[in-house]
Structures are given as C-alpha cells and as structure tokens.
Amino acid sequence: MTKATFNQIISSLATISWGVVPVYLYTKGLIGEYLSESFHLIALSGGLAMIVLGLFNLLHAGREVGCGHDHSHEHDHGHDHDHSHDHDHSHDHGHSHDHDHSHDHHEQNPVAAICLMIIPVILCTGFTKHEYSKEALRWKGLYKQRTLKSLYSTYNTEFTRELLEKRTPKTSEGNFLLQLTELYWSAGDEKIMKIYDGLPAQLEGRLIEEEPTLNPDNNRKRLYRVVMTCCAADAQVLGVPLEFSASLPAIADKTWITAKGKVAFELIDGQHFAYLRDCEVEATEAPETQNKKRP
Amino acid sequence: MFLDPWLPDFSFLFLSILVEGAPFILLGTIISGFIDVYLPSGAIDRLLPRNRGLAVLMSGLLGIIFPVCECAVVPVIRRLVKKGLPPACAITYMLAAPIVNPVTFLSTYSAFKKIPLEMAGSRLLFGYVIAVIVGLILLKVGVGRILKPRLVEELKEVESSHDHHHDRGDNFVEKNNRLIMALRAAMRDFVDVGIYFVIGITIVAIVNTPPPVDQQTIPLRDYIDGTAESIWGAPAALMGLSFLLSLCSTSDAFIAATLDTFSIGPRLAFLVFGPMMDVKLLFLYSTILSRKFILILAAGLFIGIGALSVLLEPVFEGFERNKPPPFAQTAQD
Numbered sequence: 001m002t003k004a005t006f007n008q009i010i011s012s013l014a015t016i017s018w019g020v021v022p023v024y025l026y027t028k029g030l031i032g033e034y035l036s037e038s039f040h041l042i043a044l045s046g047g048l049a050m051i052v053l054g055l056f057n058l059l060h061a062g063r064e065v066g067c068g069h070d071h072s073h074e075h076d077h078g079h080d081h082d083h084s085h086d087h088d089h090s091h092d093h094g095h096s097h098d099h100d101h102s103h104d105h106h107e108q109n110p111v112a113a114i115c116l117m118i119i120p121v122i123l124c125t126g127f128t129k130h131e132y133s134k135e136a137l138r139w140k141g142l143y144k145q146r147t148l149k150s151l152y153s154t155y156n157t158e159f160t161r162e163l164l165e166k167r168t169p170k171t172s173e174g175n176f177l178l179q180l181t182e183l184y185w186s187a188g189d190e191k192i193m194k195i196y197d198g199l200p201a202q203l204e205g206r207l208i209e210e211e212p213t214l215n216p217d218n219n220r221k222r223l224y225r226v227v228m229t230c231c232a233a234d235a236q237v238l239g240v241p242l243e244f245s246a247s248l249p250a251i252a253d254k255t256w257i258t259a260k261g262k263v264a265f266e267l268i269d270g271q272h273f274a275y276l277r278d279c280e281v282e283a284t285e286a287p288e289t290q291n292k293k294r295p
Numbered sequence: 296m297f298l299d300p301w302l303p304d305f306s307f308l309f310l311s312i313l314v315e316g317a318p319f320i321l322l323g324t325i326i327s328g329f330i331d332v333y334l335p336s337g338a339i340d341r342l343l344p345r346n347r348g349l350a351v352l353m354s355g356l357l358g359i360i361f362p363v364c365e366c367a368v369v370p371v372i373r374r375l376v377k378k379g380l381p382p383a384c385a386i387t388y389m390l391a392a393p394i395v396n397p398v399t400f401l402s403t404y405s406a407f408k409k410i411p412l413e414m415a416g417s418r419l420l421f422g423y424v425i426a427v428i429v430g431l432i433l434l435k436v437g438v439g440r441i442l443k444p445r446l447v448e449e450l451k452e453v454e455s456s457h458d459h460h461h462d463r464g465d466n467f468v469e470k471n472n473r474l475i476m477a478l479r480a481a482m483r484d485f486v487d488v489g490i491y492f493v494i495g496i497t498i499v500a501i502v503n504t505p506p507p508v509d510q511q512t513i514p515l516r517d518y519i520d521g522t523a524e525s526i527w528g529a530p531a532a533l534m535g536l537s538f539l540l541s542l543c544s545t546s547d548a549f550i551a552a553t554l555d556t557f558s559i560g561p562r563l564a565f566l567v568f569g570p571m572m573d574v575k576l577l578f579l580y581s582t583i584l585s586r587k588f589i590l591i592l593a594a595g596l597f598i599g600i601g602a603l604s605v606l607l608e609p610v611f612e613g614f615e616r617n618k619p620p621p622f623a624q625t626a627q628d
Contacts, residue, residue, distance in 0.1 A: 008479070011486040018489065022314040034311040038546070046318020050485075053321070056475075057482045065472040065479070116490045120497070121313070124306035132307065133300030139505035229549040230542055232311035233503045236553075 005062050010110040012058035014117035019050025021121055033130045036228050132226065132237070134208070134253070140237040142224055143211040145187060145273050161195045175202040175260050180225050184238045187265060187274040199263040201276065203240065204284065207249075207257045210241060214268070219244050223259050223276070241275040249281050256286045301507035308500040315543065316366050316496065316575065320488055323367030327374040328481025332473050337379040347383065351430035354384040355423050358392030364544050365393040365570045366492070369579040370484045376583065377449060382441045386584075387430030390596075393544035393570035394422030403566065406548035413614040414548075414559070421567045425600055429592070443585045487582055495575030499541045502574075523556040526608075530564035530601045533557060537569030544570035559611035564604035572596050 022043040025031040031040050132140065168176045178201045186196045205223040214220070224239035226232075242259050251257060261276035343350040363371060372389045376382060393399065400415050407414035439447050522532040533554065542550060547569055551562045572593050580589050 011482050014486055014489065015482055018313070018317050021310060022317070025310075025314065031314075034307075035315055036546075039315055042318050043314045046321055047314070049325075050317065050321055053325070053478060053482055053485070056478055060475050060479070063475065065475045112490050113486050116493045117486065120309070120493055124309045124313075127302045127306035128310055129300075129303040130307065133304050135300055136304045136505050230546045231315040233308045233499060234540055234542060234550060 001062075007110055008057060008061040010113050012054045012061060014054075014113045015050050015057070016054035017118045017121050019047045019052075019054060021125060022047030023051065024125075030130050033232065035231050039230065131254070132232070132235075137208070137224065137226075137237050138211075140226075140235060142208070142222065142237045142239045143214065145184075145271055146236075159192065159195065164195055164199075171202055173200075173260070175200045177202050178263075179203075180205045180223060180240055181227060181238055183263060183274045183276075184240055187272040193265045193272065193274075196263045196274070197265060200260075201263050202258055202260045203276065204256070204258050204287065205240075206254050207242075207251055207259075207281065208239075208253045214241065219248065220275075221248060221281075223257070241273070242279040242281065243275055243277045245278050251281065251283055256284050257281045258284050298507065301504060305500050305504045308503050309496060312496040312499055312541070312575075313493075316492060317489070319364050319366040319543070320370065320492060321485055323363060323370040324484040324488060325478075325481045326363075326367070327370040327484045328477045328479070330371070330374045330378060331480040332477040334378055339375055339378060339380045343380075343384060347381065347434050348431065350381065350384050351387050351427055351434065354387040354430060355391040355395060355427045357388045358394070358396035361392065362396035362398050363392055364398075365573075365576055366543070366579065368392045369576070369582065370488050373446075373484070373488075373583045376442065376446065382438055383430045383433035383436075386433055386441070386592075387426045390429055390571045391423055391426035394567060395419055395426070398545050399548075399570075402545050403548040406552040408552075410559075410614045414563075417559075417563055417611065417614075418548075418566045421563055421600075421603070422570070425567060425571070425596065425603070428599065429595070441584060441588050443581070443583060446583060488579060491578035491581055492575055495541065495573075495578040498574045499539065502539050520556055523558075523561075526605055527601070529557050529561035530604045531597075533561045533565035534568040534597055534601060537565045538573045540569070541573040541575045542569055558608060559614060560604040560608035563611065564600050567604075568596060568600045571600075 022031065025034060026040065026044045026047070031043060035043055165176075168178065170176055176199055178199075180203050183196065183201070183203065186192050203223055205225045208222050208224055210220040210222045221242045221244070222239045223242055224237055226235045226237055228235040242261065243264075259276055259279050259281045261279035264275055264277045265272050266275060267273075343353060361371075368389050372380075372385045375388075376385045400419055403415040403418050404411040433441060438450065442450070519532045519536050522528040525532075537547070540547075540550070548566060551565050554562055554565065577589060577593070580592075584592070
C-alpha cells in the first residue's frame with residue numbers, strides 16, 4: 001500500500017466518522033437536543049453525504065487517477081520540490097512522459113486526521129449524555145431572570161387581556177395553554193404583568209429542584225426549557241418557579257411534565273419574576289420538538 | 296469526580312457545534328473539489344473586470360449569486376485562489392459572502408420584527424463596505440504577505456507552468472476519472488479544513504462549558520450585559536461575544552435580537568464581525584492565510600467595525616425613533 005493510498009483510507013474513515021454522528025443522532029431521535037429544528041434536515045443530509053463521500057473515496061482509494069486539476073505542467077524537467085506526490089503520470093496526450101510530478105495536496109497527515117477528527121468524535125460520542133448537566137443548566141441561566149424589552153413590540157396593536165384570550169387556546173378545564181417562554185419574558189413590564197397576573201394557565205417543560213435560596217419554605221420546584229437558536233452551545237435555559245400548596249411532587253428531576261396553576265409575579269432584589277402558584281403537575285411524554293426554535 | 300459533569304457537558308457542546316457546522320464545510324469542500332477538477336485556472340479572474348478596484352467591488356457581491364456561510368466559503372476560496380483569483384478579490388468575497396447573501400438577509404429580516412428592513416439592510420451594507428475596504432487595502436499588499444507560504448509556493452508553480460502551457464484537452468483523463476478526482480479533492484479539502492475546525496470548536500465548547508472547579512463562575516453573557524451602556528465597551532463586548540460563540544451567519548440574528556439591552560450599533564457590530572472573524576474561523580483561515588495576516592485582519596476588523604458602529608450610532612438610533620411604542624405580544628411558536 002502506498003502512502004497516498006493509506007492517507008486516502010484514513011481521510012475516508014475520518015469523513016465517515018463525522019457523517020455517522022448526525023445520522024446516529026437523527027435516527028435515535030436525539031438531534032433535537034443538539035440542534036434547533038431548522039438544522040435537523042441539514043445535519044441529516046450532511047451526515048449522509050459525508051458517509052457517501054467517505055465510502056466512495058474508500059472504494060476508490062487505490063485507484064490511480066492523476067491529481068486531476070488543470071495545472072498544465074512541464075514535461076521536460078522533473079519537479080523536485082519537497083512535497084512529493086508519489087504517483088507517476090503517463091498521460092497519453094501526444095507525448096507520453098513519465099516524470100516525478102509533485103503537487104502535493106495532502107496537507108494533513110494521517111496522524112492529524114486520526115487524532116483531530118476520528119478520536120475526538122468517538123470520545124465525545126461516548127461521553128455525551130445528550131443533555132446539559134444540572135450544573136450546566138444553572139450556568140446557562142436556569143435560576144436567573146432576564147428581560148427582553150422588544151418582545152412586546154412585535155405587534156402593531158396594543159397587547160390586551162382580550163387579545164391574549166383571543167389568541168391563546170384553552171384546555172377543557174379552562175386553563176390557558178401558555179408557552180413557558182412567553183410567561184418567562186412577561187416579567188419585568190408592569191403593564192404586561194397585569195394582563196397575565198392571576199391567569200389560570202397550563203405550561204409544559206421539564207421539572208427540576210428549586211434553588212435553595214429562592215425556596216425558603218421548601219414548597220417550590222422549577223419548570224424549565226432549553227431555548228436554542230442554532231445549537232446547544234448558544235442555548236439559554238429559561239426557568240419558571242412552581243409553587244405548591246400541597247406537598248412537593250415526587251417526580252424525578254428533568255422529567256417532562258405539565259403544570260397547572262395560576263400566574264403570579266414576585267419582586268426579588270428589585271427584579272420581577274413570573275411563577276405559577278397553587279400548582280398541580282403530572283409527568284408527560286417529551287414533545288416531538290422539545291426546544292423552541294426562537295427565543 | 297473532576298471530569299464529571301464537565302466532560303459530558305463539553306462533549307455535548309462539541310458534538311452540537313460539529314453537527315451544525317460540518318454539513319456546511321462539506322458543501323464548501325464539494326464545491327471546491329469540483330472547482331479543482333472542472334474549472335480551468337484563471338477562469339474566475341477572466342470573469343472579473345480588469346480594473347482591480349471594480350473587481351473587488353464585484354467580489355463583494357458574489358454572495359448574492361453564490362450564497363454560502365462562513366464555514367463553506369473558506370474551502371471554496373482556498374481553491375479559487377489556487378485557480379488564480381486575486382487574493383484581494385478572494386478575501387473580499389470571503390468576508391462579504393456570509394453577510395451579503397439572501398439567506399442571511401432573510402434571517403436578519405425575520406429576527407428583528409420591529410425594524411426588519413432597517414436591520415437587514417444595514418447589516419448587508421455594513422458587511423459589504425467593510426469587506427470592500429479590506430479588499431481595496433489588500434490590492435496594495437503583496438500576495439506573500441497575505442497567503443500562507445505553502446499556498447504562495449503552489450501559486451508560483453501554477454504560474455510557472457502557464458509559461459509553457461500545452462493544451463491537454465478534455466480527453467486527458469477519462470470523464471469518470473474526473474468525478475473520482477473531484478470527490479477525492481473534496482474529501483482532501485474536507486479533512487484539511489476539518490482538522491482546523493475541530494481546534495476551533497474545541498475552544499468554543501470549552502468557553503461555553505461551565506468550568507469544572509468553580510461552579511460559581513459567572514458566564515460570559517453576564518459580564519457582557521454589564522457593558523451595554525458603554526459607547527466603546529458595548530460594541531467591543533458584543534464583537535468579543537460573537538468571536539467566542541462562533542455562530543452561523545444564517546441564524547446569528549436571532550441571538551442578536553435577544554441582546555436588546557444594547558443599542559443597534561453594537562448589535563450590528565456583532566452581526567458583521569462574527570461572520571468575518573470568530574474562533575473557528577481563526578483556524579479555518581489558517582488553511583489559506585498567513586498567521587501574521589490573520590492577526591492583522593482580526594485586529595483591523597475589530598477596530599474598523601467597532602469604530603464604524605459607534606460613528607453610525609446616531610443614524611441607527613433613528614430607526615427605532617421612527618417606530619410606534621411597544622406593548623404588543625409576540626406569539627411563541
């Protein structure tokens with residue numbers, strides 16, 4: 001086996017290894033944990049294309065086809081630059097010649113391809129848990145409240161309770177099916193808070209324990225969702241406290257739940273937070289697309 | 296354990312960036328492979344105006360016809376330079392294409408619901424002007440100071456071979472061999488670029504993973520929010536954020552839209568600087584450009600974009616003044 005063929009095989013394997021990851025995540029239904037929905041098909045088709053490209057080149061690894069591109073070359077002298085291309089050209093174009101032609105395009109060496117492409121992907125696929133740890137959720141803002149003043153400026157008509165009721169579906173019990181993100185961002189604007197305050201609502205998200213400093217009476221849990229724009233790296237974690245009048249539910253952390261209760265707001269250290277009081281929760285299936293595309 | 300949960304979180308982020316960016320790199324390298332085999336040397340150069348200034352102006356608009364994001368454009372440019380595209384034009388296209396293209400325009404338009412046309416148009420114009428300025432400056436700079444030495448050598452080889460060119464004709468190799476050659480070249484480029492991409496995304500993933508020893512460390516975003524009121528600090532901080540986040544230009548506007556504690560100038564700086572220079576691009580550019588030039592380019596873009604965003608802030612402020620006051624709800628989903 002020549003060095004060029006060996007390089008070709010390693011490059012093919014590296015390309016295939018990169019292609020397998022998105023295809024695996026997609027087929028296992030995990031791609032939504034990694035990417036926003038708009039990237040799912042791109043990742044799948046890209047992964048398949050990488051596998052096809054890798055396999056194609058693997059199958060043709062030993063085949064001599066020349067270096068291919070249109071660099072016209074001298075044929076009366078041997079190239080002697082140091083990046084040698086170890087195949088000979090004998091082209092039948094009127095004047096066959098056999099020379100040591102050497103335009104090297106193999107800038108990478110196989111060790112780099114193995115160490116930087118194949119091994120990291122294998123290791124990361126082995127180590128990932130396909131979701132953030134509790135520590136990362138906290139770091140990404142689980143217990144923080146951000147404000148987004150422009151959220152309420154996207155409609156030209158004034159936002160009112162009537163408009164809210166008109167456009168928000170209700171459950172058979174009369175609870176408004178709010179998005180967690182919608183409630184989260186409602187905090188901070190007194191006019192908007194008045195519209196939401198006391199609203200019977202149902203939210204969906206994942207349950208997690210409340211930050212102890214925000215839970216002095218030990219009657220709260222927190223509902224959260226991960227909101228990503230492109231991929232998990234840019235995700236923000238938005239959380240809304242759930243206050244229970246009865247005992248805390250015995251549901252494991254990170255379980256998907258529906259929570260019913262009444263919307264309320266509280267002021268902590270000068271900042272408004274939305275929460276749901278008098279809550280009842282029950283475990284539910286994870287939605288098909290758990291991450292919102294846009295915050 | 297020291298590496299738990301840091302390692303699973305890091306792996307999660309690493310893979311998320313990888314599966315997001317790799318398909319775009321693949322697209323660029325497949326285009327690059329076909330350019331390598333099917334596009335004659337100098338063809339692109341012949342398509343551009345002879346006047347170098349006009350050629351740079353036109354190169355900044357090529358993204359409208361060939362819309363590619365910043366990951367895909369690098370391998371394409373690398374090949375086009377080898378095919379004789381002047382580096383000044385190539386870099387103008389490289390910097391402008393991720394911004395001056397219809398996909399980015401539409402995503403920016405969608406993200407900024409209050410002032411969509413103003414933001415999308417300003418971003419496009421801002422990006423184009425910066426790219427063209429860089430291109431025009433580079434017309435005065437020697438190729439050897441821009442490109443990495445190895446690429447310069449390859450260019451010299453191609454040029455010298457042109458001096459005694461002979462027409463090989465289309466039958467020089469069988470047509471099916473050409474497909475193999477194109478896909479082989481594509482894969483070579485994919486691996487070349489992929490190696491640098493891995494280094495870049497490793498850094499991005501580390502920055503975005505909570506540190507393993509001190510969980511109380513404040514995330515970068517919180518530091519950055521504190522600079523919103525600073526005239527010079529705000530664009531600098533947001534450009535720093537875009538550099539570290541390494542977002543795709545087709546969707547970074549949705550992040551910029553949430554940064555609304557900042558005025559428009561800094562957010563435009565975020566939207567223009569990020570697609571031109573970020574951590575992963577720093578390493579991707581290393582496949583074409585000399586290290587010294589990359590550092591000078593990064594510093595120049597940082598200063599130029601930052602200064603322009605501050606100078607034009609009064610103009611940008613006018614966008615919002617002309618709009619009705621807020622208080623309307625947006626629908627989620």
